[in-house]
Amino acid sequence: MPVTPFPLIEVAGPPLRRGEIHGEAARGRVALSIQHYSEQMGRMGFGKDRIAEVCNGFLPALRDWAPDLVEEMEGIARGAGCSLDEVVLLNARTEVLQIAHRETGHRDDEPDGCTGAVILPEGTAEGHVIHGQNWDWKAECAETSVVLHIRRENGPDLLTFTEAGGLARSGMNAAGIAITANYLECERDYRAVGIPLPLIRRRALEAQHFALALKVVATTPKSGSNNMMLSHAGGEAVNFECAPDEAFTLFSDEDMIVHANHWQSAVALSKLRETGLPSVPDSLYRDRRVRRRLMQARGKVTADDLKDALFDDFATPYAVCRPPLQKEGGNLSATVAMIIMEPALGRMQIAPLPAINRHFTEYQLEPECDFPTARAAE
Incomplete structure (x- = not known):
């Protein structure tokens, strides 16, 4: 690959114009992604008409x-030359795949x-x-993902890696x-229709203030569980283990x-x-690794130290950094991307497919102010 x-x-x-530019520039990748998910759900017995029906069902709340x-x-x-329900599919594919699994009883997806x-x-x-973070999903998404630099007139500019x-x-x-995010599951999932996760992350990234993010x-209702980790360049971080109707906090x-892909909050696990x-099951050792x-470099951690930690290949292919692996359902699972952010800078x-490629591309965003550092405070 x-x-x-x-x-x-x-x-x-x-x-509308932002979307048109995005769609026009990524037309080929959008079409490939729509084709990939439509074919996958078709193999599950979830046809195009049912996909469109489920996707359109999100629109009133949205x-x-x-x-x-x-x-x-x-x-x-409009820019990509596809239908609105197909774009909703790309933004709600986690939710639609889970709904398809629950309706058909057939699972043809690897957890995100x-x-x-x-x-x-x-x-x-x-x-x-x-x-x-390392994003573990379908290796094919290395060919369908992009980085968006969104320039805004009524809030902070933002940079996001996304399909x-x-x-x-x-x-x-x-x-x-x-913000980064990790897959979670619990028995409360998919009892009601909530806001798809990419829109929640986008709203958080549009926030001017950390408290609003x-x-x-x-507080936004979700269809399924998800872990979302937020940080601020001023020196704070909060992790939310989110059930559809409740969020549990973890701090540094x-x-x-x-965090990997299992619940850690004692309060959450009691409820x-x-x-x-x-x-x-590999989640149980990935976060520990x-x-x-990182603890080996505590007090002097660099971006390279985080990269090194995320390159860990213990128990490969079920590792922190996993190479492309053919699954029973035909999907090719892998660590699609390693993303390293230093918001103050x-x-x-x-790095795409970091298990087989260690070349990083740097993307830049102009911070609105000079954020104080811990070393400067000392």
């Missing part, structure tokens, strides 16, 4: 919650795994936040806020937060039932 850097797409203007983001998706559809970490300024060599046609995944904004993640321990481990490596580095 060829390994090329993720293309950078710069968008600006009102929502128009009430974020009409501007629906308008942006309409622009993406990840191993993520935030190191606070006191734990780093340069005294600023380092935030990153083409998606509104956000991992990213950071000019106000110093960064936290509010979006903690020894200047860092590390709900973990159902994801049968799909991701990363934390152990406006620096994002991404």
Whole structure:
């Protein structure tokens, strides 16, 4: 499989125009992604008409919650030459795949795994936040993902790595806020229709203030569980283990937060039932491996240290950094991308398929201010 850097797409203007630019620039990748998920769900017995019906079912709530983001998706559809429900599919593919699985009883998807970490300024060599993750999903997504640089007139600019046609995944904004996310499951999932996860992450990245980003993640109703880790360049981080209707907080321990794909909050585990481990048993050691490596450099962690931790290949192919692996259902699972962010510097580095490629491309965002560092305070 060829390994090329993720293309950078710069968008600006009102929502519809932003979407049109995105759709036009990523037309081929959008079409490939739609084809991939449609064919996958077709193999599950979930046809195109049912996909469209489920996707359109999200729109009433989305128009009430974020009409501007629906308008942006309409622009993406116009620019990419596809339908609005197909763009909704790209933004709600986690939810639609889970609904398909529950309706058909057939699972043809690998959980959207990840191993993520935030190191606070006191734990780093340069005294600023380092935030990153490995995104474990379908290896084919190395050919369907992009980096969006969104220039905004009424809020901070933002930089986000996402599947083409998606509104956000991992990213950071000019106000110093960064976010990554990890798959979780519990028995409360998919009892009601909530807001798709990429739109929640996008809203968090649009926030001018950290408190407002936290509010979006903690209080927005979701269809399924998800772990979302937020940090701020000023020196703070909060991890939310989110059930569809409730969020449980985890805070830094020894200047860092590390999370994979199982519930860690004692409060959460006293109230709900973990159902994801049968799909991701390797989660139980992935976060421990990363934390152990970071602790070796505690107080002087660099971006290279986080990269080294995320390159860990213990128990490969079920490792922190996993090579492309053919699954029983025909899917090719892998660590699709390693994303390293230093929000105070406006620096994002991404390596596609890092188990077979260690070349990082740097993407830059201009911070709105100079964020103080822990070393400067000392």
